[in-house]
Amino acid sequence: MNYTDKDKILILSATYGDGHKQVANAISEAVDFSLPNVEPIILDIMQWLHPYLYPVSNYCYKKVINKFPQLYSFLYRKTHARSTFSAKLNALFSRGMSSLLEILQTMNPKVVVSTYPLAAGIMSKLKEQGFIDVPVVTIITDYTDHSYWLHPYTDQYVVGSNQVKEKLISLGIDPHKIKCTGIPIRQKFIQTEPRDVLAEKYGLIPNQFTVLVMGGGEGFIGKGISTFRAFEKLASPIQLIIICGRNRKLQKQLEAVVRNSKHKVLILGFSEDINELMAVSDLMVSKSGGVTTTEAMAMELPLLIYRPLPGQEEDNAKFLVKSGMAILAKNEEDIISNIQNMLSNSIPLLLMKFKARINQTKTSSFDALDVILREANSRVTQKSVSV
Template identity: 45%
Template sequence: MTKKHKVLILSGDLGDGHKQAARAILETSQLYRPDVDATIVDFMEWTHPHLHSLGRFCYIQWVKNFPSVYGYLFQKTRGDNSFSHLFKKIKLFALHRMVQLLEEVQPTVVVSTFPSAAAAMSILKSQGLTDVPTVTVITDHTDHSYWIHPYTDQYLVGSEHVRNALIARHVPASRISATGIPIRPQFSQTFDRDELRSKHGLKRSRPVVLIMGGGLGMISRTFIRLLQSDPRLEPMQFIIVCGRNDKLREKLTNELKDGKHRFIVTGFVDHVHELMALSDLIITKPGGLTTSEAIALDLPMLLYKPLPGQEQDNAAFLVSAGVALQAFDEPDLFEKLTRVFQNPQILTTIKSRTKQIQTKTATFQALRTIVKTKTVVPVPRSVGRAVYAEA
């Protein structure tokens, strides 16, 4: 009988990307790897069962209302310096809760799709509390210090660009695999666009633009007003996904009833793969997961209002790779949208470039690497028992 690989996946809900990467690994293992028994645990909820909801709310409000402060701290802690060292020393979890989790699950490997979880596992190993192999899945095209920890055995990254950046930070090349960012199995499928448009009640002959503001539904009302008022665009079809922003969904539904363009406004949906597959263009914030899914489906991107930090890193990588355009304000967004549909060759060129960096098999490669990972960083043994008692 084949021994099962017991994979513990630690994720977090500060943004949807960490959770989606975890789900991608879980669903792929369930479909294609019967020798893998995977479990997802929300790291923040497990370590702070009573405070994680408040912490998430505070984080969202901070990023939404003070993005420049977030961006400043991101850049200040990007490198290996005294400031980033200070932040890494702030232990926002209880050792005994993590030890308890490992004892309950008994994993053969631990995968972190959330940077704080990767930090926690490295601290546990540094204290001799576990020697389980650890894998970190970096869910953005970034090399920020908060992902990099001394006791991580393997890093899975989205591109050679990130792999080279980690090597420049003195991470051994043997501990970095450029698998691509894991995406859920449905994004690796092939779809018939006309059939999907008919299924969703869309006209086959009219262009379709998918607008996503990220999992929190951050969509500009100024841009929506430009769409309604400017006469240069021919009649088009827009699908606006508002995520969990119910107030915005209700407001836009009421505002967009009339006009030459057709608008479909929806909240959080679980069939984004179909909406991407039937669209000609996606307007989105440059989250690591959303953009990887778009690339897998050959969908050109128009990136809008990246948050200072990892989203800016993502945007810079995607624009330099030629698979996306970036708009810097609402008028620029509208001008680029108009230019793209007045010059169809732009979309054709972008689609051809997506195939050059496309990683439809990213999750399969990631899972293969995960189950093969062994502990390569020596773990101290002498302090384990004492620290365990203290925890």
């Protein structure tokens, strides 16, 4: 790994779920945009520390999520509050401090940002044992708390909502160490082309009701085609954009089924242009990942949440529904009845758009970067004073 002579911000992330990496990318993008003399470096900490174990563990994580969600839910709830069990499990997953210490000593970053909870734990442990004195900032990538995010030697926490801030305070975190900026997202979700331009690009009708269905790649509708077929029960035709991710099997199945659909259907695999697809849609049907829902909030796109993963996604769903930015569908019939109601009455959609407008911030990445820089600069000032 080669480094330049610029000051460095090390961003520790992981690809267990896409959200941690997307937040890391958002911070990196903000640095590149506003700080030409600073170099952001993103490190997938699990892949770096455990190069041989990582592919196996990542595969097992996805299988547990899709095949045994209740097992994941059990482990998540069992470790939600700090306990002997959570501490032992965290210690097992957090091995590799010496390797990370070597990276830190070689790179000498001005500040370290963790967008993955186990990375935050390792950084705290290194500081506790006196190996490092670099400022450490943790960005919580969901609208909930968990013991694995919270560590005694973290200097600053960046959170997505005041509810999470209040929860951290109730758990004994110093209020001055918590900044509510919103979950950082990339700028392409802030600035988009007009809907009619994007509709022409994707072969869609600009003024027809359009539903974006996300999560196919993670098994959201991957267990069958019944969820798609349920849309045929709608009284009038709509436009559907279905994202299958890297689930090629599902994509081929859907392509065969949609030939007889009364709806105009656009089926896509993995896409880097989700922002454009959000901008051309009236409603998103999805799970409730922290980053994806934050991107939708920034686009003022109403959410119909379906099959949130047990654990943090269930907590995210509760926050979004309580805040008025989303509706939770219990089953396929509930999806259809909600969409049918929206087709005949636009008020629920308008209310969700309004709630998203007042809850989201279009400057979350730069606000989070400001927190990071203030922490880095305060440490420099403290050292100068002590000298």
